[in-house]
Each structure stands twice: as structure tokens, then as C-alpha cells.
Amino acid sequence: MIKIDSQVTEIIGRNYLIAQILGSGLEVATPMRDRGVDLLVYRDIPRRNTAFQCLPVQLKSATVESFAVSKKYDKFPKLLIVHIWNVGNASEGHPTFAMTYEQTLDIAAKMGWTNTATWRANEIYSTTRPSTKLKDLLEEHRMNPGRWQTVFDTFGSCG
Numbered sequence: 001m002i003k004i005d006s007q008v009t010e011i012i013g014r015n016y017l018i019a020q021i022l023g024s025g026l027e028v029a030t031p032m033r034d035r036g037v038d039l040l041v042y043r044d045i046p047r048r049n050t051a052f053q054c055l056p057v058q059l060k061s062a063t064v065e066s067f068a069v070s071k072k073y074d075k076f077p078k079l080l081i082v083h084i085w086n087v088g089n090a091s092e093g094h095p096t097f098a099m100t101y102e103q104t105l106d107i108a109a110k111m112g113w114t115n116t117a118t119w120r121a122n123e124i125y126s127t128t129r130p131s132t133k134l135k136d137l138l139e140e141h142r143m144n145p146g147r148w149q150t151v152f153d154t155f156g157s158c159g
Contacts, residue, residue: 004063004088013061013084014038016094024148029054036076041152053156055080057098061087065095065130067138069108071123073101078155082143096143098151107137 004012018028021041029040042054056076060068060083073079081104086092099107108114111134113125127134143151 009061009063009087010059013087013094014059016084016087017057017059017082017096020096020143020145021148023145026148026152036073037079041080041148041156043152043156053152055152055156057082059084062128063088064128066126066128067097067107067130067134068124068126069104069113074105076101078157080151080155083138097138097141098143098147099141100155103141107134110137 017039021028021039027042027044029042031037031040036058037056038059039057040054041057042052056079058073058076058079058081060066060081062083062085065085067083073081079101080098081101082096082098085095087094105114108119108125111131113119116125119125130138
């Protein structure tokens with residue numbers, strides 16, 4: 001595995017995610033400033049008689065298996081939080097998981113994290129050693145290019 005810094009990790013993860021989304025027939029825009037939304041996913045040709053739809057995305061790229069929940073994302077309605085693992089290590093693949101803040105918080109509660117002193121003090125919890133239980137909870141949120149249209153149709157709204 002190549003040693004890469006956090007900025008390169010984010011760039012590689014973002015480009016990997018963009019490739020997945022574009023490969024599914026959706027489009028991607030990048031906000032000029034990072035204020036909690038890293039990407040906007042949208043359909044460039046809306047379906048007949050539908051309003052323009054987009055989906056804000058917060059990206060969490062990591063060179064290892066990593067998962068985090070942070071209360072700061074609860075202020076973004078319909079924000080999709082995407083975790084990409086093993087960035088920079090092609091031999092391990094890049095498992096990608098996408099869920100709303102509410103779904104992320106639900107996983108944290110099932111893991112017992114929201115009852116910890118860490119959560120109460122900082123409203124954030126993370127791990128770089130996901131347990132079998134956590135991996136099982138994440139599995140229903142595993143992404144591939146074919147799932148992006150379904151996730152977009154479920155959560156995309158821009159509002």
C-alpha cells in the first residue's frame with residue numbers, strides 16, 4: 001500500500017465516488033466551498049413532470065476500514081454520508097457505504113455508541129476497527145454503480 005496523506009486520500013476517494021455515480025447515469029457537481037457538502041448528485045435530464053432533484057453528499061474517505069458518526073451533519077436535510085474504505089490500496093477493493101445521517105445515527109445507537117461518554121461530550125464517535133456487528137449493520141448500505149439510481153430516487157430532493 002502506498003503511504004498517502006489525508007488530502008490525497010480525499011481526492012482519490014472523491015474521484016472513485018464520482019466514477020461510480022457517473023457510471024450509474026447520474027451527474028455530479030462540486031460545491032466551491034466545503035461547508036459540509038462535498039458533492040451534489042443530480043439528474044441532468046429530469047424525468048417528465050418532475051422538479052429538479054439533487055442529493056447532497058458528505059464523503060468520508062479512509063485508507064483503512066473506518067466509520068464515524070457526527071452530530072454536526074444533522075442540520076443537512078437528506079444529506080447522504082458516504083464512507084469509502086481502503087483508498088490507496090487497490091488490492092483490498094474499495095467498499096463504499098451510503099446512508100443518511102439518521103441511518104448513521106441509528107447504526108451508532110445499535111452499536112451502543114450514543115450511550116458513551118465520548119458521544120455525550122463531543123457528539124462524535126468513530127472507529128478504525130469495525131467489528132463484525134458493525135460490518136453486518138453497514139452491509140445493507142453497501143453501494144455499487146447499479147444502486148446509485150435507487151438511492152437517488154429514494155433520497156434526492158434538493159430541499
